[in-house]
Amino acid sequence: MRFVSAQTRDDPAEKPFLGLLEDDQVHPIPQFREVAAALAAEADLGQLAAEARSGTSLPLSALRLLAPIQPPAMRDCMCFHEHIRNCRPGTFDPKHQKFPAFYISNHNAVIGPEDPVQIPPGCQTFDYELEVCAVLGRELRNPTPEEARAAIAGYTLYIDWSARDLQMEEMTLGLGPAKGKDSATTLGPHFITADELEPRRAGKGFDLHMRASVNGRPVTDGNWKTINWDFGDVIAYAGRGTTLSAGEVLGSGTVGGGCLLEHERTGSGAFSGWLQPGDTVDLDVELLGTLSQTVVEGLPRHPLSSGH
Missing domain, CATH: 3.90.850.10 (Fumarylacetoacetase-like, C-terminal domain)
Incomplete structure (x- = not known):
C-alpha cells in the first residue's frame, strides 16, 4: 500500500488529508492528515485502505503532495x-x-x-x-x-x-x-x-x-x-x-x-x-x-x- 498527504491544487487553504495512492488516483482518508497521526491513533492501515477504496477518488495530478509523515521525533x-x-x-x-x-x-x-x-x-x-x-x-x-x-x-x-x-x-x-x-x-x-x-x-x-x-x-x-x-x-x-x-x-x-x-x-x-x-x-x-x-x-x- 502507498499513502500520501495532499491537498487540492486549486484550494491551497484546504485542510490536508491522508490518501491511499493507487494507479495515479488518490482515495481520501479525511480523518487523518498524514501517516504518523494514523499510527499514533493505532489505526489499521489495511482497514483504512479498504474503506478508502469504497469511496471517491481524485486524480494525483490535481493534488499538491505534502510530507506523508509529520513524525514526533x-x-x-x-x-x-x-x-x-x-x-x-x-x-x-x-x-x-x-x-x-x-x-x-x-x-x-x-x-x-x-x-x-x-x-x-x-x-x-x-x-x-x-x-x-x-x-x-x-x-x-x-x-x-x-x-x-x-x-x-x-x-x-x-x-x-x-x-x-x-x-x-x-x-x-x-x-x-x-x-x-x-x-x-x-x-x-x-x-x-x-x-x-x-x-x-x-x-x-x-x-x-x-x-x-x-x-x-x-x-x-x-x-x-x-x-x-x-x-x-x-x-x-x-x-x-x-x-x-x-x-x-x-x-x-x-x-x-x-x-x-x-x-x-x-x-x-x-x-x-x-x-x-x-x-x-x-x-x-x-x-x-x-x-x-x-x-x-x-x-x-x-x-x-x-x-x-
Missing part, C-alpha cells in the same frame, strides 16, 4: 560505511562496525516533495544527502532487533539537506551536527508499507537503486542493498533504554556517493560545486518514488552579541 544514522569512508578518506573508525551511530534531528524542519529548499542563513557550502528511512508503526521500549524489525510500518525517502560549513565549524567543539543539519529534511513523496518491499530484500536492505542529479547532471548512483546496518539493529540501538513512539522516523544515513561532499573529498568528476539558488535536485529511490526540488535563497543571518 527523528533520528538520522550512519549505516552506509562507503559514505563514511568517502567523506573521511583513510580515517574509518572501526567503532562504526560495533553500533550504528546517529544524531537526533529536527522533526519541525520536515518539508514536503513540492516545497522549495532554503539555504540556511550564512551557509556557503550547501549539500543534499540521499537516504531512506523506516517509520515505526507502534511504541517500543528497549526492543530487541527482531521486535524492532517487526514494528516497522513502512518506508519513504529521507533527504538530509546539509550546511557543510556550519556543520564542520560546530563539530570542532565536540558537539553537533546542529545548525548544519536542522534547516530542512524532505520526506516523501509516498509512504510505502513494509510488505511491499519484501520481494526485493537483499543483504541488510533491499535491492533498490538510489540515484540523484543536480540540474540534470548525474551525481549519485547507489543501491540500498549496500547498507551495513539492518533497520532492526538501528531501531534496537536507538531504543536501547528509552521509548520510541509510533510514527517516529529513523534515517539510514547517506548511500555511498549520495552527497556532494563525498565527491568533493574524493576528487570525483561528479562534483561541480555546491548547491546554489535556482538549482534543481532530482532524487529517486526505486519503488519509493521520485523527488524534484528547487534550492532557493535562505533567510538572513542575524549576528550574535559576539558578532558571529
Whole structure:
C-alpha cells in the first residue's frame, strides 16, 4: 500500500488529508492528515485502505503532495560505511562496525516533495544527502532487533539537506551536527508499507537503486542493498533504554556517493560545486518514488552579541 498527504491544487487553504495512492488516483482518508497521526491513533492501515477504496477518488495530478509523515521525533544514522569512508578518506573508525551511530534531528524542519529548499542563513557550502528511512508503526521500549524489525510500518525517502560549513565549524567543539543539519529534511513523496518491499530484500536492505542529479547532471548512483546496518539493529540501538513512539522516523544515513561532499573529498568528476539558488535536485529511490526540488535563497543571518 502507498499513502500520501495532499491537498487540492486549486484550494491551497484546504485542510490536508491522508490518501491511499493507487494507479495515479488518490482515495481520501479525511480523518487523518498524514501517516504518523494514523499510527499514533493505532489505526489499521489495511482497514483504512479498504474503506478508502469504497469511496471517491481524485486524480494525483490535481493534488499538491505534502510530507506523508509529520513524525514526533527523528533520528538520522550512519549505516552506509562507503559514505563514511568517502567523506573521511583513510580515517574509518572501526567503532562504526560495533553500533550504528546517529544524531537526533529536527522533526519541525520536515518539508514536503513540492516545497522549495532554503539555504540556511550564512551557509556557503550547501549539500543534499540521499537516504531512506523506516517509520515505526507502534511504541517500543528497549526492543530487541527482531521486535524492532517487526514494528516497522513502512518506508519513504529521507533527504538530509546539509550546511557543510556550519556543520564542520560546530563539530570542532565536540558537539553537533546542529545548525548544519536542522534547516530542512524532505520526506516523501509516498509512504510505502513494509510488505511491499519484501520481494526485493537483499543483504541488510533491499535491492533498490538510489540515484540523484543536480540540474540534470548525474551525481549519485547507489543501491540500498549496500547498507551495513539492518533497520532492526538501528531501531534496537536507538531504543536501547528509552521509548520510541509510533510514527517516529529513523534515517539510514547517506548511500555511498549520495552527497556532494563525498565527491568533493574524493576528487570525483561528479562534483561541480555546491548547491546554489535556482538549482534543481532530482532524487529517486526505486519503488519509493521520485523527488524534484528547487534550492532557493535562505533567510538572513542575524549576528550574535559576539558578532558571529
